[in-house]
Amino acid sequence: MSLGIIGCERSGFPALCALGKEEPEIWDRIVEVFPVPCLGGVDEETILRILLRCDTLLLVGCPPASCRNAWGSTLAEKRVARVSQLLEEAEIPKRVFCVFANPNRLGELKARVVV
Amino acid sequence: MIVGERKPLREILESLSPYREVLVLGCGACVTVCLAGGEKEAREVAALLRLKGFAAEAASVERQCEWEFLVPLREKVPAFQAVLSLACGVGVQTLSEVFPGIPVLPGLNTSFMGAPLAQGVWEERCIGCGECIVHRFGGICPVARCAKNLLNGPCGGSKNGRCEVRPDRDCAWQLIYDRMKALGRLEELFVIQPPKNWGPSRFGAQRKIVREDVRR
Numbered sequence: 001m002s003l004g005i006i007g008c009e010r011s012g013f014p015a016l017c018a019l020g021k022e023e024p025e026i027w028d029r030i031v032e033v034f035p036v037p038c039l040g041g042v043d044e045e046t047i048l049r050i051l052l053r054c055d056t057l058l059l060v061g062c063p064p065a066s067c068r069n070a071w072g073s074t075l076a077e078k079r080v081a082r083v084s085q086l087l088e089e090a091e092i093p094k095r096v097f098c099v100f101a102n103p104n105r106l107g108e109l110k111a112r113v114v115v
Numbered sequence: 116m117i118v119g120e121r122k123p124l125r126e127i128l129e130s131l132s133p134y135r136e137v138l139v140l141g142c143g144a145c146v147t148v149c150l151a152g153g154e155k156e157a158r159e160v161a162a163l164l165r166l167k168g169f170a171a172e173a174a175s176v177e178r179q180c181e182w183e184f185l186v187p188l189r190e191k192v193p194a195f196q197a198v199l200s201l202a203c204g205v206g207v208q209t210l211s212e213v214f215p216g217i218p219v220l221p222g223l224n225t226s227f228m229g230a231p232l233a234q235g236v237w238e239e240r241c242i243g244c245g246e247c248i249v250h251r252f253g254g255i256c257p258v259a260r261c262a263k264n265l266l267n268g269p270c271g272g273s274k275n276g277r278c279e280v281r282p283d284r285d286c287a288w289q290l291i292y293d294r295m296k297a298l299g300r301l302e303e304l305f306v307i308q309p310p311k312n313w314g315p316s317r318f319g320a321q322r323k324i325v326r327e328d329v330r331r
Contacts, residue, residue, distance in 0.1 A: 043155070044159050044162075045155070045158040045159050045162050048159065048162035048163055048165075048166060049162050049165075051166060052162075052165060052166060086124070086159070086163060087163075087166075089123065089124045089125070090124045090125075090128065090163050090166070090167060091125075092163070092166050092167065094166065
């Protein structure tokens, strides 16, 4: 299963880099990585466009309580829920998830990325 | 404004099944405001169609209901096998008339003429009956907002200001009473309203307006 990742530059992308150092084999699964200033700016179309090139897409951002831009992760969660609903409605067997991580909190990301 | 909702994707996919190259066309007017068929929604639907194997592209025009706005698409549309229009029924038909050789499929269900009440909430305000009488009811239309279209007072079935037919809706007559009271015009509600002339409404024939003074 190929994996795409959109990571916020504050937490998600540094977390991915930290995990990559710990578990270098993750890079074999990851086919797309997009660092973005904040997950709050990632719209539904962008998510769907990236899903063309991978089976699963993770939006990795700050834990909502400590989001640098206050609402970025919350907005991302809403959009991911909407895209998931669209994928289900269209019977498209691809998945998108929100994961909250930073270099000191890798558990959730590890669970999604490491096979 | 005209309020619509995207059709279920299954229905859209079924109608598009004979085609592969599809243009998803948004409209920049009413359906953009009700978040159903604007440029953003067109891009989303096109992206979904690509995931389903269609060669789909998205575009949008300022208004699909006027042919002048469709002229810039003259080169683009014939390059596709079909157009999925995310406009209201008026836009879909105008598009079909401007491009008679291309199948134009509706991507929205046109719901009603209404107003946004809050973010994500729209409610019907007008049925386009052709003979506006809202001034007699404090600016609240009993034809569009009363489930029974009553013109001479409430039915008596409302509870706590809510409609008995749809308890999640306000009783139009409660709203009319409150508004007329606030305006000091309650006496006017004792005037018996004559039966409504439905001739100018959609229950007659297709309606048409011709202004000879501006016609060319």
